Amino acid sequence: MSKRMIIFLSTLIVGGALLCTSVSVLVLMTLSDDRSVTLNSTHNSSGLHIKQLNTASRLDWDLNLHTRISRPWASPLPPAVLPENATLLTSESLPARKEYIPEVGNGHLATVVQSDAIFMNGLYNGANFSSHRARIPSTAGYSINSTTPAHVSRRYSLDLARGIFTESYTAPGVEISLRTYAHRQLTLVLVTELVMSRDDVTTNVSVEVDLNPGPASDDVEFDNDTMGVVHGRTREAEYPEISPQTSFYILKSATLAGTVVMTTGVKSETFLSLTVIDVNKELVLTEFDLAQKYFQDGELLERHVSKWTNVWQRGRIDVTGDMAIARLNYACLYYILSSLPFNGGREEWPFVGLSPGGLAHGSADMDYLGHVFWDQDTWMFPPIALLHPDIGRTIVSTRSRTLPTAKLAAQRTGYDGARYPWESAFTGFETCPAEQYGEMELHIIGDVSMMIRQYWQLTRDRETMADRSGAEIVWETAKFWASRATRNVSDGTFSILNIMPPDEFHYPVNDSVYTNTIAAINLRFANEMAKEFGKAENATWTEIADKLRLLYDPDLDYHPEYEGFTNSVYTKQADVVLLGYPLMADMDRSTRENDLVIYEKTTPIRSSPAMSWGMFLLGWLELGNETKAEELFNRTVINAQEPFLVWSEYADGDGATNFLTGMGGYLQMVMFGYGGCRIHDDRLTFNPILLPGTSRVKFTGLDYRGVSFALEYSEKSLTLTQTSIDKGRSGLEAKFVEDDKWEKLTTGQAISKNRQSFDLRTRE
Missing domain, CATH: 1.50.10.10 (Glycosyltransferase)
Incomplete structure (x- = not known):
């Protein structure tokens, strides 16, 4: 039976200050015997349960009663397209260094889990050279402080395939999970779901939930708006003559912080927290309502995972034979994609760009300021x-x-x-x-x-x-x-x-x-x-x-970096070696080799940024030296910090956090190094080589001029498959070095060959 009602939500907490109360939002509720939506612990005229919350005093928040959103059932975790053993990064504890805690993001919003900051695409504070990402005090930085029953096993997991971070606790007959994700369909929404299940309904199950809003923000100021929406604005414009201070809006459901007790008589229960942020107030209200509706219908998580699944199906890198490399490939793609919109952004508030530390980093004096x-x-x-x-x-x-x-x-x-x-x-x-x-x-x-x-x-x-x-x-x-x-x-x-x-x-x-x-x-x-x-x-x-x-030195047969350069000095990072790739400058093989040898000696191993060694690796693979390439591969991957494979800028663990630049360099090492891909004006070329320790590599969803294709190869063989063609585009043809003739590809029909180099072009 369907009913309509007014849900009274309350209290948006930002920066430790109570900013508004009595949020009134109209929501459509679809109720059935097995899918009622629990909002409180006593029955009202609608038959809905109303559970009251005393906010935890240790957070120094107002101790008023607030309404939590919950439902007496749990959504199953939607299936993923990627192998779980390579995409579920788990640990019994969080990293000792907070810089290595992972993030969730969707290109519009991002946050390091359990942190005190949320960042929004395009939201910066500070005049000209002091401009940095504006920190919004977190309303989603939840963690579990304690549980009943107390004797539980704890696990933290980052699900790369589904884009979810989970803090979970298990005991005999009891499971508790705190999920955090940046929704991929409703991109203005950060979601936290507390899911509790028990085999025996008489078992007492409860949790103490903490929220980390941190101090008041130096970057933004807030005032009350209408409908419970809080109006925020940055304190200082970057260049006032170009754009003034930025206004934005936040709407949050009741906090999960405090004691959360399972309702009597239910076997499972899910509690919901939403944070919705954007420059458009109407969109904030719309996505807030939609998020609740999808939650009520059991679709909120499913819709999010579906978007991630679609992206993984359209483009990814799979390897077999080395689980560590498989995880690293997925993790690098996950972190970069988490700072990118899947929908192309909006004209009203366009995507600003990728920064070295991604969207979840870049506050004042940190991580290249975003x-x-x-x-x-x-x-x-x-x-x-x-x-x-x-x-x-x-x-x-x-x-x-x-x-x-x-x-x-x-x-x-x-x-x-x-x-x-x-x-x-x-x-x-x-x-x-x-x-x-x-x-x-x-x-x-x-x-x-x-x-x-x-x-x-x-x-x-x-x-x-x-x-x-x-x-x-x-x-x-x-x-x-x-x-x-x-x-x-x-x-x-x-x-x-x-x-x-x-x-x-x-x-x-x-x-x-x-x-x-x-x-x-x-x-x-x-x-x-x-x-x-x-x-x-x-x-x-x-x-x-x-x-x-x-510049070229004919005596030493190499390229001096600049006028007056001597190869006895230190150089910071890959520079001259970039002439070979990606610039693909014409030079003799001996010159390419000498550039690699000379500049490896001038580049400090421990203090060169993470992307550098991959460019040296590409050069050595061009020259056929797989042994040297493997040495550089191993030198590169030490920047990926366990257990969640967050990259540091430098090999000693210091520098920018979640260094997407290094991840991009790594992915180029995989695709353009071991995949051997080169982009030319009239074709692509490939010279596929197995990554160290792997037995098979597959690139799914490579795209060239409106045509998607897959390349899979092992030590002895390769398979090339055209998978789709955009309307109005031509298909592909390939020329394998052993055949030396162009061969037409037909969609869905694989071409199998010995592993070898080949050219690929469109039939235009």
Whole structure:
């Protein structure tokens, strides 16, 4: 029987302060004999149970009675598409170092579980160079303090396949679970579910739940709104002339904190806590109501898991033979995807970008402040775009969003075109706290164009290039390089002077070989886009690209990093070795090898950031040295911290937390190193090699120009299968090195060969 009623929710607690009471929300309730929704411990006229809560005094909150939402049954855990033994990361205790506690996120909201902070995409506080992610005091940082019965076994688990963190307790005949997840369909919603089950209804089962709101936030201020929604705003705008302080809204159901006792006579019971946050008040109210309805219908968790399942089905990496590598592959994808929207974001509040520590990190003076660097464009984008081009398009849109600001920045600093900042946050202006990086680390401009180029090579997405500023970004960044390069009167060459290369130990320097190479690629690609879209090619761009100084030492047969470089100094990270990949600069095999040897010696093992060694590994695999590659593989993966495989920036465990840049570098090591993938203008190439210790590798959902395909290989054989074709696109054909002829792929029909290198292209 269906009934309608008014549920009175109350009390939104933010930052330890009672901000509002008596939230009145209209909710549709569908009741049946086996699926009634429990709201309190006494029966009202609707027949609903009403359970009252005294908020725990240790949290220093108001001791009023508040209404909890619950139901006398538990939803089964929906099935997952991934193997549980490789995707359920478990531990009997949380890491001693809090930096290694995992997170949940959905690209809009994210939080480190049990922490005192929630972060929202695009919400920053602080003027210009002090801008950082604005900390919203957590209303979802729950943990279990104690249980009845007391003699229980405890387990913490991060479910990579379903996107859920669970704190669970078991005793004979009793199970208690506290689940936290950032909902993947209702993306404004953070969910906590307390699930309690018992075999014997006479067994007393209860828990003491703690909530960690932390201190009041220095970043946001709050006031009451209507309908129980709290209105928040950041305290200080990043660049007021571009955008003022940001307003947002929060609606939260009654807290789970305090004593929670199972209702008499039920075998299982689920209690719900919701936190809904967005800049749009109406959407907050809508998703709050929908979340309750889905909870009542037993669909809230199922809908969330379904979205994760869909993404895993469309693109992932499976291996057999080494469980540690299998877990690491899934974990790296999980953490990066947890900071990305699956739905492309919204025009009203677009996705701002990937930061080195992801969406759950970046508060004041921490984890690169949540800023967007080259880390997104160079390190995280390629593996995501190859597996999920729709999400890749979302990443590209972060640079389209800030193109007007980049053009203004170039104008203000006396240059043409677009000058993308080394670090950006909400407005797209420079937010780097240290002046020298923003002033001199100009390779970011080429890195942005390089990402656009890779996206174009992979997708041929004319809409993004023509209508969403993709091509304009390339043209405007080319204009910048043309105005920034200096002609050398003595020989007619061009130099780029007074810059900082990726090796940030050395600046200012002239003619960084990485910077000049990527600038030349940018300039040439700009003319390619001009030709593609019916514009006149720019002769100046061609001249500068052809005449930019690319340093080479013929005596030592290697590329000096910059003018005056000596190989007796230390270098911070992968720099010159990036010429081979991803820039794919033309060079002799001996030069490639010498670059690898020389720069490995200059790069400190313990203090080089996590992504560096994977780029050395790619080079050695190109040269056929699998032994050296395995050494570098083992050097790379020590940055993944057990038990939840959160990456640290540096091998000693220090640096940025949840270092997505390192995870992106690792995934490139897997896909472009051991998978042997290279992206060309007219094709993909593969040279598949087994990862150390594995017996089989499978890439599911690789995408190329509207065609999805799977590549699976072992030591002796490989299988290539075209799985789907987008409307209006052509299928694929492959040329295997042993056959040396093009072979058409048919959807659903696998081609089996000896393991070997091959080319892949569309039949266009």
